[in-house]
Amino acid sequence: MSERVAVRKTYKLFIGGKFPRSESGRSYLVQDSNVSLASRKDARDAVVAARAAAKGWAGATAYNRGQILYRVAEMLEGRREQFVALGVPADEVDAATDRWVWYAGWSDKLPQVYGGANPVAGPYFNLSAPEPTGVVAVAAPESPALLGLVSVIAPAIVTGNTVVVAASPSAPLAAVTLAEVLATSDLPGGVVNILTGHPKETVPTLASHLDVNAIDLTGVADADLATELEVSAAQNLKRVLRPAPAGHDWSADPGITRMTALLETKTVWHPKGV
Amino acid sequence: MTATATSARSDLSELGRSETALRTFLHGLPGVDQVGAEQRAAQLGTRSIKTSAKAQAIDLAIRMVDLTTLEGADTPGKVRALAAKALRPDPADPSCPHVGAVCVYPAMVPYVAEVLRGSGVHLASVATAFPSGQAPLEIKLADTRAAVEAGADEIDMVINRGAFLAGRYAEVYDEIVATKQACRDAHLKVILETGELATYDNVRRASWLAMLAGGDFIKTSTGKVPVAATLPVTLVMLEAVRDFRAATGRQVGVKPAGGIKTTKDAIKYLVMVNETVGADWLDPDWFRFGASSLLNDLLMQRTKLTTGVYPGPDYFTLD
Numbered sequence: 001m002s003e004r005v006a007v008r009k010t011y012k013l014f015i016g017g018k019f020p021r022s023e024s025g026r027s028y029l030v031q032d033s034n035v036s037l038a039s040r041k042d043a044r045d046a047v048v049a050a051r052a053a054a055k056g057w058a059g060a061t062a063y064n065r066g067q068i069l070y071r072v073a074e075m076l077e078g079r080r081e082q083f084v085a086l087g088v089p090a091d092e093v094d095a096a097t098d099r100w101v102w103y104a105g106w107s108d109k110l111p112q113v114y115g116g117a118n119p120v121a122g123p124y125f126n127l128s129a130p131e132p133t134g135v136v137a138v139a140a141p142e143s144p145a146l147l148g149l150v151s152v153i154a155p156a157i158v159t160g161n162t163v164v165v166a167a168s169p170s171a172p173l174a175a176v177t178l179a180e181v182l183a184t185s186d187l188p189g190g191v192v193n194i195l196t197g198h199p200k201e202t203v204p205t206l207a208s209h210l211d212v213n214a215i216d217l218t219g220v221a222d223a224d225l226a227t228e229l230e231v232s233a234a235q236n237l238k239r240v241l242r243p244a245p246a247g248h249d250w251s252a253d254p255g256i257t258r259m260t261a262l263l264e265t266k267t268v269w270h271p272k273g274v
Numbered sequence: 275m276t277a278t279a280t281s282a283r284s285d286l287s288e289l290g291r292s293e294t295a296l297r298t299f300l301h302g303l304p305g306v307d308q309v310g311a312e313q314r315a316a317q318l319g320t321r322s323i324k325t326s327a328k329a330q331a332i333d334l335a336i337r338m339v340d341l342t343t344l345e346g347a348d349t350p351g352k353v354r355a356l357a358a359k360a361l362r363p364d365p366a367d368p369s370c371p372h373v374g375a376v377c378v379y380p381a382m383v384p385y386v387a388e389v390l391r392g393s394g395v396h397l398a399s400v401a402t403a404f405p406s407g408q409a410p411l412e413i414k415l416a417d418t419r420a421a422v423e424a425g426a427d428e429i430d431m432v433i434n435r436g437a438f439l440a441g442r443y444a445e446v447y448d449e450i451v452a453t454k455q456a457c458r459d460a461h462l463k464v465i466l467e468t469g470e471l472a473t474y475d476n477v478r479r480a481s482w483l484a485m486l487a488g489g490d491f492i493k494t495s496t497g498k499v500p501v502a503a504t505l506p507v508t509l510v511m512l513e514a515v516r517d518f519r520a521a522t523g524r525q526v527g528v529k530p531a532g533g534i535k536t537t538k539d540a541i542k543y544l545v546m547v548n549e550t551v552g553a554d555w556l557d558p559d560w561f562r563f564g565a566s567s568l569l570n571d572l573l574m575q576r577t578k579l580t581t582g583v584y585p586g587p588d589y590f591t592l593d
Contacts, residue, residue: 044584047584051586051587205584208582208583208584209583209584209586210583210584210585210586210588210589211584211585211586211588212586232583235583
């Protein structure tokens, strides 16, 4: 019997729930696999997809969003071996799975912690409720490949934002495999969009894009570049999450700041006693 | 290729005299190679237009837009706002050209006319029982005359598809001739509603019929049926106007309408115009886009080219 021909895999982008090649046709080699090299145009297409998905995702009930994030954890658990084969340590995969569960639990609890009734001097109920900011651009940390990526995506989407992520250039395989997990988790297409390649090409486009509402610069190691990006983000007053100067400890308790940094507050005055 | 062989420079104006002559002529037109037309259109759609050429194409496309609103919910306020947008599509950039025309229902023409007077932006009105065209001839003509009297200088009429598909070509011909007379000085655009004509052969016949009857423009669609303008249909129509000019010396314009939403689509059409009929038609007097949402995408792409930053839909008016 002849030897079986290997089925080689091309790692493509994840935009609008689909896996397209880069519009530029470019690719680069990582761990012997071809990975799409996203262009500025791909970044723009991803923003369009994220914007299209924003309304439906923000309008889904918190309960539903929590269920879907939990479903992501389930699917990730099922693909544990695949990530290990890509070189992600087993305990990192477990930690990443747990992180999805942890954030899934926050979906219907954050409004109580971060919003609430305000005492006011008048006959009104005064209520503040957190609302998603909209489309969030994310520069994912260089490493850890999976846990770092999950730790920036989950807090942004759990509250109803949609994201365009520039994945770590050195570890795109884990990012695309995570995209496959997301694509099979009932997550609506366009809520998470992942661009592989050089963040230096795509992130400046996202930072200056006027249809992006917030940018998370966590993965930008170069301080000058981070400043430059923050300046272009200022053009339409994007919310900016700065990279931590001392680096991040991704295994520590994440706290709620990553979620609350990407929220708006809506306050409603409602007359009472009538 | 699907070029129409115009047998001789015969006197085509005589054709309208009899049903038989019309039928013989229209059915004598060579058939359209469907696969060939579709492939040619797809191939022309792959051209890459970048940087300064793209900037030029975008400005040309903006000048070619017939900014359209044809809704039951149109109000005087809404059409006035649309007309204001036609004059200054991008209020932030004075170098942005105005659009070709505003296209509204006859009842809305007076409100738009006030805003557009003296601006160089044309005022088009649909008429002849748009969009179905299923009304008695007197009503269609009264509709047309009312629109012209109210200030429209371009009339978009619909052909009688029922008669066309039943093979009563003379009836369609006579209606177009009568509408042309009712238009007086106004330009007449003839809507073929290609989505209802079923075949490219019918599109070619309807194009010739409209041109023979005196239409100044042939337009693909009303925008009210599911299949609107497509590249292959426009290709067939462009070939028809090219061959018609070769046969008669009269130039007729083309207007694809409906379903053209992005700058990329618009540029594909411009490439096709240039490759099929040449630069003579690359002018708002001879080629138009019937569209509403296209304009915002053109403006966004234009802003990207001038500022280097991708803008968002939040920065442009909805209508």
